[in-house]
Amino acid sequence: MPRRKRLRKIVAPPGFKGYRPFGNTSRNSGFIELLYEEYEAIKLADYDLLNHQEAADLMGVSRPTFARIYESARRKIARAFVETKEIRTFYGNAWMNENWYRCLDCSAKFTIPLNLPEKTCPLCKSVHVELIA
Amino acid sequence: MKTAITSTGNHLDSEFDLRFGRAGWFCILDEDTGKTSFIRNEQINASHGAGTRTVEKMMELGVGKVISGDFGPKAKELLEKFNIQMIILEDEQLTIKEIIKKIQN
Numbered sequence: 240m241p242r243r244k245r246l247r248k249i250v251a252p253p254g255f256k257g258y259r260p261f262g263n264t265s266r267n268s269g270f271i272e273l274l275y276e277e278y279e280a281i282k283l284a285d286y287d288l289l290n291h292q293e294a295a296d297l298m299g300v301s302r303p304t305f306a307r308i309y310e311s312a313r314r315k316i317a318r319a320f321v322e323t324k325e326i327r328t329f330y331g332n333a334w335m336n337e338n339w340y341r342c343l344d345c346s347a348k349f350t351i352p353l354n355l356p357e358k359t360c361p362l363c364k365s366v367h368v369e370l371i372a
Numbered sequence: 373m374k375t376a377i378t379s380t381g382n383h384l385d386s387e388f389d390l391r392f393g394r395a396g397w398f399c400i401l402d403e404d405t406g407k408t409s410f411i412r413n414e415q416i417n418a419s420h421g422a423g424t425r426t427v428e429k430m431m432e433l434g435v436g437k438v439i440s441g442d443f444g445p446k447a448k449e450l451l452e453k454f455n456i457q458m459i460i461l462e463d464e465q466l467t468i469k470e471i472i473k474k475i476q477n
C-alpha cells in the first residue's frame with residue numbers, strides 16, 4: 240500500500256473540468272491530469288501573485304512542498320501545450336477546510352461539495368447555516 | 373438533480389432509514405419533476421463493502437445528493453470525492469413523504 244498523501248487545503252476548486260486544444264495538426268494525443276492543488280498553486284503564484292511562502296501558508300503546506308506542487312503544475316501544463324494534450328482537472332489530495340455545516344432552521348447537517356458554490360441548506364434552502372467542526 | 377433518501381420501505385409513507393450502506397430501500401427523487409421511484413438496496417446483507425458499493429450505485433443512478441442518518445468513513449470519503457452532497461437527518465420518525473415536503477417547500 241502506498242503511503243497516504245497528506246491532504247492540501249485549497250480555497251476554491253477550478254471552475255472548469257478541463258481544457259482541450261483545437262486546430263490540432265497531430266491526432267489527439269491523450270490528456271494530462273491536473274490536480275486541484277496544482278491548479279490552486281498556479282492561481283496563487285501566477286494569478287494572485289503571492290510569493291511562495293504566502294501561498295504555502297494559505298494551502299497549509301511547507302514552502303518546499305508548495306514549490307514541488309507548483310513545479311509539477313507548470314510542467315504538466317507545458318507538456319499539455321507542447322504535446323497537444325487535453326488538460327483535465329482531478330480532485331487529487333485537496334480538501335476544503337469547510338466541511339460539515341448545520342442548518343440553524345431545520346438542524347440538518349450537510350456537506351457542500353466542491354462544485355457547489357452556495358452555502359444554503361439543501362433541505363429547507365435557509366441561508367442560516369453554521370460551520371461545525 | 374436527483375436526490376436519494378434512505379428508506380425502510382418502498383412507499384412514500386415508509387419511515388426514513390438512518391443507515392446508508394445498509395438501508396432497506398432508496399427513494400430516488402427527481403427534484404426537477406418531483407417524480408419518485410424506489411430501489412431495493414442489494415447491499416443490505418453484504419458482510420463488507422456495503423458503503424462503497426452503495427456509493428457506486430448512487431453514481432450509476434446519477435444522484436447528486438444523499439439524505440441519510442449517518443455515513444461510514446469509506447462512504448463519506450467517496451461521496452466527498454465524487455462531489456455528492458451528504459445530508460444527515462437525525463429524526464428517524466420522519467416519513468419519506470415528510471422529507472420530500474421539506475425539500476419542496
Ligand SMILES: [Zn+2]
Pocket residue numbers: 342343344345346347360361362363364365
Ligand atoms: Zn435547513
